[in-house]
Amino acid sequence: MKYVIIGNGPAAVSCIDGIRSVDPDGSITVISKEDHPAYFRPLISYYLEGKSKAENIYCRRADFYESSNCGVIHSEAVAIDTDNRSVMLKNGESIPYDRLCICTGSSPFVPPMKGLETVENKYTFLTVDDSFAIEKAITKDSRVLIIGAGLIGLKCAEGLRDRVQSVTVCDLAPRVLSSILDDECAAIVQKHLENCGIGFSLGNTADRFDGNTAMMKDGSEIGFDVLVLALGVRPNIGFFKEAGGACGRAIIVDNEMKTSVDGIFAAGDCVEQYDISFGDKRIMALLPNANLGGYTAGVNMAGGSAEFDNAVPMNSIGFWGLHMMTAGTYANDENAQMIEEKGEKSIKRFFIKNNRLVGFIIIGDVKSAGIYTNLIRTQADISAYDPDALTKNATLLPFGENYRRKTLGGVV
Amino acid sequence: MKRVTVHEEWCLGCHLCEYNCAFANSGLADMVKALKNQKITPRIHVEEDGRIHYAVSCRHCEDPICIKGCISGALQKGADGVVTIDHDKCVGCLSCMLLCPYGCITTDENETVLKCELCVKNGDIPACVQGCPNRAIVFEEVQT
Numbered sequence: 001m002k003y004v005i006i007g008n009g010p011a012a013v014s015c016i017d018g019i020r021s022v023d024p025d026g027s028i029t030v031i032s033k034e035d036h037p038a039y040f041r042p043l044i045s046y047y048l049e050g051k052s053k054a055e056n057i058y059c060r061r062a063d064f065y066e067s068s069n070c071g072v073i074h075s076e077a078v079a080i081d082t083d084n085r086s087v088m089l090k091n092g093e094s095i096p097y098d099r100l101c102i103c104t105g106s107s108p109f110v111p112p113m114k115g116l117e118t119v120e121n122k123y124t125f126l127t128v129d130d131s132f133a134i135e136k137a138i139t140k141d142s143r144v145l146i147i148g149a150g151l152i153g154l155k156c157a158e159g160l161r162d163r164v165q166s167v168t169v170c171d172l173a174p175r176v177l178s179s180i181l182d183d184e185c186a187a188i189v190q191k192h193l194e195n196c197g198i199g200f201s202l203g204n205t206a207d208r209f210d211g212n213t214a215m216m217k218d219g220s221e222i223g224f225d226v227l228v229l230a231l232g233v234r235p236n237i238g239f240f241k242e243a244g245g246a247c248g249r250a251i252i253v254d255n256e257m258k259t260s261v262d263g264i265f266a267a268g269d270c271v272e273q274y275d276i277s278f279g280d281k282r283i284m285a286l287l288p289n290a291n292l293g294g295y296t297a298g299v300n301m302a303g304g305s306a307e308f309d310n311a312v313p314m315n316s317i318g319f320w321g322l323h324m325m326t327a328g329t330y331a332n333d334e335n336a337q338m339i340e341e342k343g344e345k346s347i348k349r350f351f352i353k354n355n356r357l358v359g360f361i362i363i364g365d366v367k368s369a370g371i372y373t374n375l376i377r378t379q380a381d382i383s384a385y386d387p388d389a390l391t392k393n394a395t396l397l398p399f400g401e402n403y404r405r406k407t408l409g410g411v412v
Numbered sequence: 413m414k415r416v417t418v419h420e421e422w423c424l425g426c427h428l429c430e431y432n433c434a435f436a437n438s439g440l441a442d443m444v445k446a447l448k449n450q451k452i453t454p455r456i457h458v459e460e461d462g463r464i465h466y467a468v469s470c471r472h473c474e475d476p477i478c479i480k481g482c483i484s485g486a487l488q489k490g491a492d493g494v495v496t497i498d499h500d501k502c503v504g505c506l507s508c509m510l511l512c513p514y515g516c517i518t519t520d521e522n523e524t525v526l527k528c529e530l531c532v533k534n535g536d537i538p539a540c541v542q543g544c545p546n547r548a549i550v551f552e553e554v555q556t
Contacts, residue, residue, distance in 0.1 A: 042483040046503045052484065056501050059485060288481035288511060316481075316510040321523065325510045366506060368515030370478075394515055395459040396468065401420065404466060407514055408418040411556045412471050 001026035003301055004087055004095055006077045007103035008032035009041060010287055011268030011294035013059050015101045016068050018298020018306070026302065028070040029095060031077050031087065033104075034127060037065070041105075042287065044131040048159030057128060077104070080243040082261050099301035102240055102251060102259070102266040103294060106233035106285060114208035121212075122227040125156045134160070137226050141165050145214055145222055147206060148230030149176040151317060156228050157198050158319050168199040168222060170214075175202060180315050180326045185347060185361050192322045235270040235283065248272050250283045255309040257297035265301055267293035277312045277328035277358045277376050284313040310377045316366070323366045328359030328376040339391050350391055355383040368394035413493040415554050416530065416538055418467050422548035423458070425465030429540035429549055430454040433469075436531060436539035453520045455528040456540045456549075467549055469540065470495060470516040470528040474556070478508035478517065486525070496529050 003019055005012045008030050016028060038059040046052040065072055073095070079088040086096045108124035116122065121137045123130055134156075138144065142164040146153045149171035157167045171178070175186035176193070190200060201222065206214040214222045235250040246252045246260035250272040257265045257273075269285035271293065292308050299306035314327035330336070330351040336358060341348040346364030350357060350372070357375040371394045375382060382390065385398040396404050406412075434452035435443050456469035472495050479487045479495065486501035487508055504523040518526045530551075531538040541551040 040483050040485060042505070043503065046484070051503045052501070056484070287483050288477070288507070291480040314481075314510055316505055316507045318504065318506060318523075323506055325506070327510065366509060367518075368512075369510055370508075370512035370517070371515050373510055374513035389461070396466075396514065397459055397461050397464065401464075404418075404420060407471065408420070408466060408468060409554075410417070411415065411554050412473050412514075 001302070002096060002098045003028045003101070004031065004097035004099075005029070005101045005103055006031045006087060007105055007268065007270075008034065008036075008038050008072070009103060009105055009268060009290065010038060010059055011103035011105075011290040011297075012101070013038045013064065014291045014294030015103060015265075015267060015298040015301070016064075016070055018295040018300075018304075019302045020068055020298075021295075022299055022302035022304035025069075028068065029097075030065070030070060030072045031089065031095065032072055032074050033076045034129070035074055036128060037062070037072075039128055040287070041126070041128075042155070044125065044128050045155035045159035047128065047131050048135060048156070048163065050162075054128075077239055079239050080245075080264070082243050082245075082264070085263060098263065100264045101257075101294075101297050101301060102237075102264065102270060103268045103290075104236035105269040106235045108229065109232045109234045110229050111231065113206060115210050118211050119209050119227050121225060122229060124229050125152055126233065131159075134226065134228065138164050139225075142225040143223060144168070144226045144228065145170070145206075145224035146228040146230055147171070148228075148232065149173065149200070149202065150179060150230060150232065151177065151315070152233075153228070153230035154193070154198075154319065155317070156230060157193070161197055164226075166199060167197070168201060168224070170201040170205050170216070170222070171203075172205040172217075173202065176200070177317075181324070181361065182331070182349075185324070185349070185363055188347065188363055189319070189322065189324065193319055196320045233269070233285070235285075237270055240264075240266075248281065252281060253293075255296075255307040256300045257293050257308060258300065265297040267297045273308075273311055275312055275329070276310055276379060282313075284311055286314060288314065310379075312373075312376050314373060316369075322364065324361070324363040325366045325369045326359070326361045327369075327373045328357070330359030330361060333358075339387065341391050348391065352382070355381050357382055370394075371396065413472070413553070414530075414551050415472055416469055416528065416541060417550050417552055417554060418469075419548050419550065420464065420466035422546045423465045423467065424546050424548070425458060425460050426545065427458050428543050428545065429456050429467050430458060432539040432543035433528075436534045437526075451521070453518060453526055455518060455526050457518070467540065468514060468516055470530075471514055472528075472530065477511045477513070481507040481511040483507055492532075494530050494532055495527070496532070497525050497527055499524050 433454040438446035
C-alpha cells in the first residue's frame with residue numbers, strides 16, 4: 001500500500017501515527033512545502049517572546065520520519081489526478097498513491113490594500129519562517145502595527161511587546177478576538193492588554209499605505225516601522241477543488257475523515273466537519289482537532305476503523321496572566337439559555353440547549369474547565385445536576401459517586 | 413501499570429495528600445521550609461462539599477486527550493504509561509486544562525503546567541499515597 005500525505009504539520013504526523021498503528025510496512029511519502037520538520041504552529045509567537053527555543057518547536061523527535069519509515073519530499077502539490085491516483089508536484093514529479101491524505105492547512109488572507117506595495121517591512125504571521133523574518137526586521141526602537149485583532153494578531157503582539165518600542169493593533173471589528181468572544185468579554189481582555197502596553201485602534205483599519213504610514217479609515221494616521229498582516233486565513237484547498245472534490249469553505253469530510261473522492265482523506269485546518277455542538281459542518285482549525293482528525297484518517301487509510309465523531313471548536317489562550325477558554329457554540333443562538341457567574345476578576349458564561357451544555361466562555365477562573373469541555377464533547381444530559389454546583393466551580397461533585405468511582409478509582 | 417486510585421468512602425478530607433505532594437515535589441529536605449507560609453501548588457487536590465470529600469489527580473489515561481491538545485509537545489506519555497510534563501517546553505497555554513475531563517491539571521507560580529507524575533522522580537510510592545492516613549488513596553494495579 002502506498003500512502004501519500006500532502007502537508008507536514010500536526011495533522012500529518014498524527015496521520016503517520018494512525019497509519020503505523022495499523023500498517024507497519026506500507027510506504028509513506030510526505031510532501032512538505034515548508035523546509036522544516038513538522039512543528040507546532042502556535043509556538044511561533046512564544047518563540048518571539050522567548051518562551052520557546054527554536055529547537056523545541058518540533059512535533060516529534062528528530063528521528064521520527066526515519067523511525068516511522070516515512071519519506072519526505074520538499075515540494076508543493078499542484079494537482080491531483082484522481083483517475084490515475086497520483087499527485088503532481090511543482091517540481092514536475094508525479095507521486096502515485098493508493099491512499100492520500102490532504103493536510104495542507106491554511107494560508108494568510110491578505111485582501112487588496114491600496115499602497116501596500118510601498119510598505120517595505122510587511123509580514124504575515126503563520127509560519128516559523130515568518131517569525132524568523134519578523135525577528136530580523138525589528139529593533140528595540142521599532143513601532144509595530146498589526147492589522148487584525150484575532151488570535152494570530154494578538155499572539156503576535158504578545159510575542160513582540162518586550163522586543164520593540166510599541167505595538168498597535170487595529171481591526172475593522174469593534175472588539176478584540178471577535179470570532180471567539182462577545183462584546184463584554186472582549187472588553188475585559190482589551191482592557192487587560194491595554195494595561196500591558198498594547199495600543200488599539202478598533203472599528204478602524206488601514207485604508208491605504210504610503211511607505212511607513214497607514215492612513216486609517218477614520219482619517220487618522222499611524223506611523224510604523226514593521227507591519228504585520230493578520231487578517232485571517234484561508235484553507236489551502238485549490239488543487240482538491242480543481243480535481244472535483246466536494247468543498248464548502250474547506251474540504252468536506254465525514255467522521256472517518258473521508259472526502260468525497262474515493263481514496264482521499266483530509267484533516268487539520270483545511271477541512272470542515274460536523275460540529276456536534278453546532279449541529280452542522282464548519283471549519284474548526286484548532287490543534288486538538290488536527291491531531292484527532294489526522295490520527296483517525298491514518299487508521300482508516302490503513303484499513304482500520306476509527307471515527308472522530310465529537311469535534312467541537314475550542315480555544316485556550318492567555319495574555320500576561322489573563323487566561324480565557326471557550327468551547328462549543330455560543331453565538332447568535334436564541335434557543336440557548338445562558339447561565340452567568342461573575343467574580344471579581346472572572347466571568348463565566350454557559351450556554352445550555354435541550355438540557356445539554358453546548359458552549360462556554362470563561363475568562364479568568366479557568367481552573368478545571370475541561371470538565372465543561374467534556375460535557376460538550378459527550379453531549380451529556382445535565383438536567384439531573386444541580387446547576388449551582390455545576391457552574392460555580394468546576395469539580396466532579398455534581399456527577400455522583402458512581403461516576404467518580406469509575407473515573408478516579410479505575411482506568412480511563 | 414500501577415495507578416493512584418481514590419476511594420472516597422475512606423477519605424477524611426484532611427488534605428494531607430496536598431501537603432505531602434507539595435513537599436515531595438519541592439526539592440527541599442525540610443518540610444517546614446517547604447510548606448510553612450508558602451503558597452503551595454500540589455498536583456493533587458481535594459474536592460468537597462461538606463458531606464463528600466475525595467482527592468483528584470491525573471488518571472494517566474489510556475489515550476490522554478491532554479496530549480492531543482498540547483501545543484508545545486511538553487506533555488508526553490512514556491513507555492511506562494506515565495503522562496509527564498516537560499517544563500522547558502511548556503508555554504502555559506493551558507490547552508490541557510481545557511481538555512482534561514477530570515480537572516487534574518494545575519499550574520505553578522510561573523504559570524507552567526503541573527500534574528501528577530506518580531512521583532516517578534521521588535521514590536517508589538507516590539507521596540500522596542504514603543501519607544494518606546486512612547488508605548483512601550492507593551497505589552495499585554487496576555484491571556482495565
